[in-house]
Amino acid sequence: MGIATDSIHAGQQPDPTTGAIMTPIYQTSTYVQEELGVHKGYEYARTHNLTRAAWEQCVAKLEGATTGIAFGSGLAAIGTLIQALEPGDHVVSSNDMYGGTYRLYERVYRRYGIEFEYVDTSDLDAVRAAIRPTTRLLYVETPSNPLMKVSDLAALAEMARARGIALAVDNTFLTPFFQRPLELGAHLVVHSVTKYLNGHSDMVGGMLLTSEPAWIEKLRFLQNAAGAVPGPMDCWLALRGVKTLAVRMPRHEANAMLVAQHLVRHPRVERVLYPGLPEHPAHALSTRQTSGFGGMVSFLLRDLEEARQVAGRTRLFALAESLGGVESLLCHPASMTHASVPRAERERMGFTDGLLRLSVGIEDVEDLLQDLDHALAV
16 A cells, blocks of 8 residues: 555554444543453553554554554653663764753663763764664664754664664654655664644654564563553544645645745855755755655754844744644744753754754745745844
């Protein structure tokens, strides 16, 4: 089946009792047992919920995984992945990634003896140099957030597998519509379901996907034991949202390309970061390993004051955290999504206070361009 068909049907069958075409919301905390030790396969909703199971099966099919494991947020998914490690284990991670992931690593899991090292994962030599005998996980965002760097997943997978290291790829920005990391050799895929998979800014969720039996066993145990699961209503909202994934993603990309091209020509914009532009340093790699460039665009202005002025003048681009909804959003990462990353670390990456990040929605693109022109005419 194609991805548009799977987005609508995978993991979902008409309700056998009523014939309802939409998966029911199994809004229950527990299940009645017929007698001691006899039940219908369901005991407690933290462990099993049919709405959640349908959602997990759907995304697993989209990513080409045997198993999807759902969580209450993207950070809950990432945290559970780290819980599968042991004290003393070493993680090599993208240095340019969501600030909440950095905070989770540094403020939570480093206290439990997990070691983290941050490198530019678009630089294969830097990754190779960072690997130690204790390295157990290579964690990659591509394109990265917010600098839109692109990492060579096939090369990283080959490097990781040769050394017995698991490669986990955050595929939130591109979704399986544009990028399929497992087919390129990754062991695990991570999603903030809140973003493009749901696509409507009305729920929070996360997902881990894998076909590796050892990882499935660990993560299923932790999902139940630690209990960071999503509720059935959130799973139902995500199932509803993902049905239009194959319609939304091409429109996000088409609008983002026109926005990026427009910003490149604007005299007040110093630099535009979008892998779809031929001048992006990883344009050729992106063209080779993905089927599209997504809807995220970052651009640099001169300084914080210019960024503040522009952010305060948009009308359609709402100033807000998050991304991936049908509506366009504008974010100032240094003070919002990445405020937990120390300034020195941000500056070392080339991440200035003048950087703005756009989640380009599916509105009429002419309206979006006019909104940006209005904001930049300060």
